[in-house]
Amino acid sequence: MAITPDSSFFEWVIYITRTYWPLFMRGAQVTLIISLTGTIIGFCIGMIIGVIRTIPIDQNTNPIFRFIYKIINIILLIYIEVFRGTPMIVQAMVVFYGVAMVYGIHLSTLFAGIFIVSINTGAYMAEIVRGGILSIDKGQFEAAHSIGMTHAQTMLNIILPQAVRNILPATSNEFVINIKDTSVLNVIGVTELFFMSKSAAGNNFRYFEVFLVTCTIYFIMTFTVTRILRYLEIRLEGPSVYTIHGSQSVPEAQIRIVDREKR
């Protein structure tokens, strides 16, 4: 069957999907790589900043440390505000062309893409992590301190495991946003899904049909990711039953009790 300008809408959609399938797949792959890597690195940046910004400082802290801490905090605050307060599309332009001009280096577009998504996500995650830490009951800190744990031990063993679990939904959300928002990276020539779609559409001027396919691919990606992350969240909540070890009357008995709160 030959395709002609008079072919029906469905024929065009099928034709485009068949012809440009490899192109779409390469674009989707780049989109996923950038958004996944960017989210992971952004999460790490957010963790580090969130942890730094919740270090308790009081009148008993060494004044030199207090001063250094204050300066670090101001720098971090500027980073967070600037990257949250400007569009990622503009950040992409500034970073990509700025690096080229100042250092005379041409970043690979893939690297530039991951870099921009990472620091952008990091700025959002920093506040999410900080909120996650602050939302943990003060009693958890006090109990840990009362058995002699230092702040670092408390964070590592008690607070962060709880905080990470609480911020998982927000992190999934960031990942989904990143899958969609990497499309702006086409302005610096990153060959992600939107960029690939544009070149496919440019070949035959079938913008509607091409972008309908693109739309479907984006949706499949975000929907799948949402489902997977939701599954992981449930898994992380742990078993909702526990086992009693040897009841008094029957020492070998193992009774399983269903969690009263999760029922």
Place this chain on the structure above:
Amino acid sequence: MEKIVEINHLQKIFGRNEVLKDINFSVSKGEVVCIIGASGSGKSTLLRCINLLEYPTAGEILYHGQNILEHKMTTAVYRAKMGMVFQQFNLFNNLNVLQNCMVGQEKVLKRSKAEARKTALEYLELVGMSQFINAKPNQISGGQKQRVAIARALSMEPEALLFDEPTSALDPELVGEVLKVMKALAQSGLTMLVVTHEMAFARDVSHRVVFMDDGVIVEDDKPEVIFNNPRNERTRTFLKRILEK
């Protein structure tokens, strides 16, 4: 008898609110001391100052004769010697019952996993919670939580155990099981400092009762004296009010 903690001229100010005023008292080895007094009189703040969850504004806290406020000892090391049991239990929500009793031993006392496990099981047995080692804190009752919290504190093998209203957040029918454990601990010779509204416990179990009012220690005496013929008018009024209920 050897004094474990001695407090001299302790003062604590929150903003402009002087919550503790010139507190002087001490706890000796093996003593069970109950602190009673109206809500807001500064009992919790005193307890929290003793294990440095709050930093005193002025005064000294001598631990075996050494002033811990002069940084002779790091705060964390000192705190590990003073166990604390909270009104709201504060079990670690991410850990199960056994892990709650092991984490401090492993991270702070640097005990091996096997050793920590053995000690934890010993104390969980003592409080009657050894069957529940796999349960998470949100799966057990308040009374059970508090017993685990006591086992967690005991697992650190502290020199003294501080209790801040350990039964006040419990349903009335669960108070008994916790008091029973505390009574057994008192009889075993553990040094205990207990803030409580359980007057029967204070009268029957403690060696000394401290009555606090408005940030000062009004009376500090044997339970017979405090309950049968208190010297101070304020003590009398407080006891009359609380015993009438």
